[in-house]
Amino acid sequence: MTRPEVNNIEHIVKNVDLIVSKSDAEGNITYVNPIFIKISGYTQGNLLEKPHAILRHPDMPKVIFKYLWKNIKEGKDVIAYVKNLCADGGYYWVLATVKMAKNPDGSFRNYMSTRKCITENAKATISELYKTLLELEKQDGEEASENAFYAFLEDSNINDIEAFNAYMKNLNK
Secondary structure: OOOOOOOOOOOOOOOOOOOEEEEEOEEEEEEEOOHHHHHHHOOOHOOOEEEHHHHHHOOOHHHHHHHHHHHOOOOEEEEEEEEEOOOOOOOEEEEEEEEEEEOOOOOOEEEEEEOOOOOOHHHHHHHOOOOHHHHHHHHOOOOOOHHHHOOOOOOOOOOOOOHHHHHHHHHOO
C-alpha cells in the first residue's frame, strides 16, 4: 500500500469516539473497530495484517514508539499521545492506551490499543515536545532525540512508566 501524501487536514476525534485495534506480537493489525475505520479513512482490508506503522505520521518522533514498544513488550501498559496519518493524507491526534493482553495461562494473546480524543492544551504541549524531538532526530540522529527524550523525563521527575502514564493523562485535563 502506498503511503498518502501528507496534508494539513485534521480529522477530529470526538469525545464519544473510542478507537480500538488489536495487533499480533510483531505489531501487525488483527482487529479494528468501525470508529477506527471511519476516522482513519482506511478500509478494514487496507489495515488488517498490516503493521501499525502504516499509520505513523511523519511528525511523530521514533523515540516515542521505541519507548512504547519497550514497555509493552515487558507487559507494562503505556499511555501516550499519537498523531496518526489518515488515508487521505490528513491526520488525527489521540491519547492511546496500549496494553498486552494475555491468555488465561499467562501466554501472550495480543496487543490492544484504545484511543480517545485529546484536549487542545494537551495537543499544544505534546506537539512542541514532539517537534523538538523530531528536529533532533532529523539533524543529529535518533540517539540525540532519545537522549533529549530521557532528559525531558528526568527534568519532569518522570522516573518510571507509571509516572509517564500519569503525566500523559494529566496533560489531557
